Amino acid sequence: MKMVTRTVDLRSDTVTKPSDVMRAAMANADVDDDALGTDPTAFQLESEVAKVMGKEAAVFVPSGTMGNLIAVLVHCEIRGSEVILGDDSHIHVYENGGISTFGGVHPKTIKNNPDGTMDIDKIEAAIRTPTDSLYYPTTRLICLENTQANCGGRCISAEYTDKVGEIAKKHGLKLHIDGARIFNASIALRVPVHRLVQAADSVSVCLSKGLGAPAGSVLVGSKNFIAKARRLRKALGGCMRQVGVLCAAAYVALSENVSKLEDDHRKAKIIAEGLSQIEQFSVDAKSVETNMVFFTILDTSVLSPKRLCQVLEERGVLVLPSSSTSIRIVLHYQISDNDVNYALTCIKQAVHQILTEASPNNGN
Numbered sequence: 001m002k003m004v005t006r007t008v009d010l011r012s013d014t015v016t017k018p019s020d021v022m023r024a025a026m027a028n029a030d031v032d033d034d035a036l037g038t039d040p041t042a043f044q045l046e047s048e049v050a051k052v053m054g055k056e057a058a059v060f061v062p063s064g065t066m067g068n069l070i071a072v073l074v075h076c077e078i079r080g081s082e083v084i085l086g087d088d089s090h091i092h093v094y095e096n097g098g099i100s101t102f103g104g105v106h107p108k109t110i111k112n113n114p115d116g117t118m119d120i121d122k123i124e125a126a127i128r129t130p131t132d133s134l135y136y137p138t139t140r141l142i143c144l145e146n147t148q149a150n151c152g153g154r155c156i157s158a159e160y161t162d163k164v165g166e167i168a169k170k171h172g173l174k175l176h177i178d179g180a181r182i183f184n185a186s187i188a189l190r191v192p193v194h195r196l197v198q199a200a201d202s203v204s205v206c207l208s209k210g211l212g213a214p215a216g217s218v219l220v221g222s223k224n225f226i227a228k229a230r231r232l233r234k235a236l237g238g239c240m241r242q243v244g245v246l247c248a249a250a251y252v253a254l255s256e257n258v259s260k261l262e263d264d265h266r267k268a269k270i271i272a273e274g275l276s277q278i279e280q281f282s283v284d285a286k287s288v289e290t291n292m293v294f295f296t297i298l299d300t301s302v303l304s305p306k307r308l309c310q311v312l313e314e315r316g317v318l319v320l321p322s323s324s325t326s327i328r329i330v331l332h333y334q335i336s337d338n339d340v341n342y343a344l345t346c347i348k349q350a351v352h353q354i355l356t357e358a359s360p361n362n363g364n
């Protein structure tokens, strides 16, 4: 096995290490007991995120998963509620079915299109009301995800979100946005983040993804919504004491790292272009809008995602399989241009190595 001399971690934008400025802010944070509502640094972060998102109030939560769970449970507090959401949405696929387990909320999935949207007419057709039939649950919420991670980090436009918001209003429903990477969408679309979420009743914003904080998300919405969210956060065990230590790092992430996202997007495009030159892969470089690149391996009989990930790991390049035929690469601000070049070189070498091992005469 080769000696690994460097690591380029492209598994996710959640792998960043807190910067020196974040660590200093954590060490010096002014803190108090947040369960008593008196942590000044939590208050500062929550106020700032509410302002940036154009909503009345905000609450810090330990994770994006908890932010989404609380939002769905608040909007669907009546037993027998149904939520309409994408079949490839994080809430549906990766959050342990929490909305059903803890909230008894029934998911009604709509197919996510490759651009991350769901067809508006399909959303409207899926809405069910108590007067429809004795047999149906009652739709109370629609969820969108921006950027839509599993569709390749695609951006959902303000216009589309407005249309979904109109449908929601027309039928007396609420609209929640899983905005784990909403700042990526804002930067890529060049639309202020508050405009992107204008139609939403609530948004869960992750600070620990592309913005690089070590932990935490902020849920925003109306004062009434956030008051209910605070009660649920307590019930779920997500209310922490001197949480200002985490909020201080998150505040640095928000102040310093939003502007760096553009560079992540540029590097993602370079990776996608590089991968599209490799004949064993299929990658739609044009669909790379933010910091994620998904590529498909055309023939996985020898070159499987698992094997490619293994060989890359031996070279210090960390990536994750996203299916039995595809791999996901995610950029973040601790990846340099040099790392991007190194990763591309390693990927080419790894493909060559695997093919040569399988059939020594073919790889040359």
Ligand SMILES: Cc1ncc(COP(=O)(O)O)c(C=O)c1O
Pocket: 062, 063, 064, 065, 066, 090, 091, 145, 147, 149, 178, 180, 181, 206, 208, 217
């Ligand atoms: C789109 C999306 N939403 C929500 C989450 C959940 O965030 P967390 O891992 O902080 O629970 C993630 C995590 O990767 C995500 O990608």
